[in-house]
Amino acid sequence: MTDKLVLIVEDNDKNLELVRDILEFRGFRTLATSNGHHAVELARQHQPDVVLMDIQLPDQDGISALRQLRSDAATGGIPVIALTAFAMTEDRGRLLNAGFDGYLAKPIDVRTLPDTILAYCRKTNGSEA
Numbered sequence: 001m002t003d004k005l006v007l008i009v010e011d012n013d014k015n016l017e018l019v020r021d022i023l024e025f026r027g028f029r030t031l032a033t034s035n036g037h038h039a040v041e042l043a044r045q046h047q048p049d050v051v052l053m054d055i056q057l058p059d060q061d062g063i064s065a066l067r068q069l070r071s072d073a074a075t076g077g078i079p080v081i082a083l084t085a086f087a088m089t090e091d092r093g094r095l096l097n098a099g100f101d102g103y104l105a106k107p108i109d110v111r112t113l114p115d116t117i118l119a120y121c122r123k124t125n126g127s128e129a
């Protein structure tokens, strides 16, 4: 189990609920929003251990939200994983070039998600697993 805090940014309700349920079952604490600007605000306030960022969002895309996080010293060090339906291999490079720490393609693999997320979490709290 873990008590890491994950900020989930996803505008698809079903996908958000799925990810949230899987992570909370493993002990993660979660925050969620469907909005890129709200995500930046939540990250500043709550300092999550990792952000799971959908790319296609209603107000701004996940790449813009990532840039806002990176441009602020208060949030610049938080790992951010892109979450996208884009399956093309060139998109992986595009997202990593944009500064994401990692990339998860939808549909999400529910069996491996918790360990994958945990591996990206900030290690500042000491205890793991």
Ligand code: MN
Pocket: 010, 011, 012, 054, 055, 056, 057
């Ligand atoms: Mn979306």
